[in-house]
Amino acid sequence: xxxxxxxxxxxxxxxxxxxxxxxxxxxxxxxxxxxxxxxxxxxxxxxxxxxxxxxxxxxxxxxxxxxxxxxxxxxxxxxxxxxxxxxxxxxxxxxxxxxxxxxxxxxxxxxxxxxxxxxxxxxxxxxxxxxxxxxxxxxxxxxxxxxxxxxxxxxxxxxxxxxxxxxxxxxxxxxxxxxxxxxxxxxxxxxxxxxxxxxxxxxxxxxxxxxxxxxxxxxxxxxxxxxxxxxxxxxxxxxxxxxxxxxxxxxxxxxxxxxxxxxxxxxxxxxxxxxxxxxxxxxxxxxxxxxxxxxxxxxxxxxxxxxxxxxxxxxxxxxxxxxxxxxxxxxxxxxxxxxxxxxxxxxxxxxxxxxxxxxxxxx
Numbered sequence: 448x449x450x451x452x453x454x455x456x457x458x459x460x461x462x463x464x465x466x467x468x469x470x471x472x473x474x475x476x477x478x479x480x481x482x483x484x485x486x487x488x489x490x491x492x493x494x495x496x497x498x499x500x501x502x503x504x505x506x507x508x509x510x511x512x513x514x515x516x517x518x519x520x521x522x523x524x525x526x527x528x529x530x531x532x533x534x535x536x537x538x539x540x541x542x543x544x545x546x547x548x549x550x551x552x553x554x555x556x557x558x559x560x561x562x563x564x565x566x567x568x569x570x571x572x573x574x575x576x577x578x579x580x581x582x583x584x585x586x587x588x589x590x591x592x593x594x595x596x597x598x599x600x601x602x603x604x605x606x607x608x609x610x611x612x613x614x615x616x617x618x619x620x621x622x623x624x625x626x627x628x629x630x631x632x633x634x635x636x637x638x639x640x641x642x643x644x645x646x647x648x649x650x651x652x653x654x655x656x657x658x659x660x661x662x663x664x665x666x667x668x669x670x671x672x673x674x675x676x677x678x679x680x681x682x683x684x685x686x687x688x689x690x691x692x693x694x695x696x697x698x699x700x701x702x703x704x705x706x707x708x709x710x711x712x713x714x715x716x717x718x719x720x721x722x723x724x725x726x727x728x729x730x731x732x733x734x735x736x737x738x739x740x741x742x743x744x745x746x747x748x749x750x751x752x753x754x755x756x757x758x759x760x761x762x763x764x765x766x767x768x769x770x771x772x773x774x775x776x777x778x779x780x781x782x783x784x785x786x787x788x789x790x791x792x793x794x795x796x797x798x799x800x801x802x803x804x805x806x807x808x809x810x
Contacts, residue, residue, distance in 0.1 A: 461485045463522035465507070465550060466529030468494045470629035470637055471565055474674035475526050476500060478682055487522055490529075507531070508542055510549035517553040524685050525554065525562040536574040536598050544603035551611035559617045561685040564608050565677070566601040568625050568696075568774060574599045575766075587777040590623070590694050605694075612692075620684035621694035622677065625776055626767050628795060629674025630802055632752055636763045638671075639799045643809045644759040645730060646716035648737055651744055656713045656720040658705060659730045660768025665705050665723035667773040670698040673795040679788045680781070689784045698776045699790040705768070708793065715797050727769050730761035748810040758808065 462479045466472040467488035476497075479486050486500045493502035503520070505512040507529055527547060533539045551562065569575070571588045573595055584592040594602055605621060612619045628639035649656045658665060680697045684690040706722055713720035741755035752758055803809045 460523045461487060461521070463487045463489060463517075463520070463525045463554075465489045465525065465527045467502075468492065468631065469528055470627050470631040470674050471528040471624070471677055472526075473631050474629050474678040475528065475681060478675065478678035482682065487520055489516070507546045507550070510545075510552070513549050513553040517550075521557045522554070523558060523560050525550075525559060526565075526681055526685070527562065528565045530600075536600065539574065539600040540598060540603045543600040544607050547604045547607040548611070551607070551615070555615055559615065561618045561620070561691070562608060562612065563620045563622060563681045563685050564604060565622045565624060565681065566604065567623055567627075568776065569599065570601045570623050571595070572770075572772075572774070573597055574601075583772070586773050587775045588623075588696060589777045590696055590780050618691035620681070620690055620692070622681055622684070623694065623696045623776075624672040624677050625670055625698045625774065627672045627674050627677060628799055630799065630806075632757055632808065637760055638764045638767060639796065640803065640808065641730070641759045641761065641764045642712060642796075643716075643800055643803050644741070644755065645734060646712070646718055647744065647809050648734065648740060650716060650718045651740065656709075656716065656718045657724075657728055657733065658709050658720070658722050658768070659728050659733065659765060660705065660723070661727050661771050662723050663771045663773065664768050665709075668702045668704060668775050669773070670700075670702050670775050671792050671795070672698050673790040673792075676788050676790045676795075680786060683786050683788070687785060690786075693780070693784070695781050695784075695786075696776045696778055697781065698778060699792050699795065700778055701789075701792055702775055703792055708796075711793055712796060715800060727765075729765040729769065730759075731765055734759065734761050744810065749807060750810065751807040 462484045464472050464475050464486060467476055468490045476486055476488055480499045487503055488500050489503045491506060493504050503516050505516040531542050533542055571584055571592060608619050626638050646656050676699060677697055709722060710720055738755045742753045745753035
C-alpha cells in the first residue's frame, strides 16, 4: 500500500492532529512527519519539540479556547483522535460530541479539505454503561450494521462531523478501531503498556503473569489495532478519493486467541504464566496497591515514569479482556477501497515492548 510520498501527499498540506499526545495521535504525528507533512499538534499540554511539528495547547472542552488557538491556523487536513471519559454516557455525549462540534466550528471558513475521526468498536458493542449488554450484530463486525438503539457518544460525534461537512464542504472519514496499542504515557486506554507493567510487577515479586479476563476471551478469537497501522489508515483515507465520506473498520488484519498469545507475551518478559482458572481475576484487584512497588522498581532501574497510575490502565484492560462475547472485525471494505496495510499482532506487541524498554518505561 502506498500512503503517499513527501512530494505528492505531504508538501503543501498541513495536518492538524487533535489529541496529539495520545496513543493514536502520537502515532499520527510520526506517520505524517515521515510522509513530509507539516503538523499542527493540538493537545492540552504540549509534547516534545520536533522538527516539522508546531504545538498548540488548548482545553478541547472550551469552545473559546479552541477558537482562539485556531484563529491564525489554516490546516488542510484534520485528524481527530481525542476523547474525555465521563461518568455517564449522557456526559460523554455532551463533552465528546461538543469537542468535535467546537473544533470544527473554530475551523469554519478555512481551507479544510478532509476531516478524519477516530472512534472504535463500541459503535457495535455499545457504550461503557451498556457495554456488550444488549443485542449486537454478529461477528465479524461490518460497517453497514445499523446503530444500536442506545445513546452512544460515537454516534453523536459522527452526527457532528456530518453536519459540519455538509455546511463547510470538506470530505470526511470515520475510523473504527479495536483495542489500540501504541507508545504513549498517561493514556486511559493503553493495553500494551498496562500488560508490560503487569508483567514487570509480577517478575519483580515472583508471581505468575495471570490472564485476568473471561473464559470467552481466553478461548475465543479476537483482533487488535496497532497505532501505527491506524495512523496509516487515517492518512490513506484522507488522501484517497475512493475513501472519502465513508466509515471504516481498522484492525491489524490477523486474528488470535489469548490462550495462544498469553504464553508468548510471558516468554518475552521471562515470567511464568497462568491462563483462565475458572473465573476472571481483574487487574484492578490483583494490581491494587502496587504504587510503592512500582516506584521502587522505577528508582532501581532509572525508569522515566515512577507513577504507576500514568503507566497502567487496569480498568480498561479488564474491560477488554473480561468481555463474554467474541469480538472480531471485518476489513473487507478497506481492502476493496485499496488499503492493504497489515500488522501481525504478536509482532506489534513485542516491538512495542522493546520500544518501552528503550525509552526506560519498563526495565
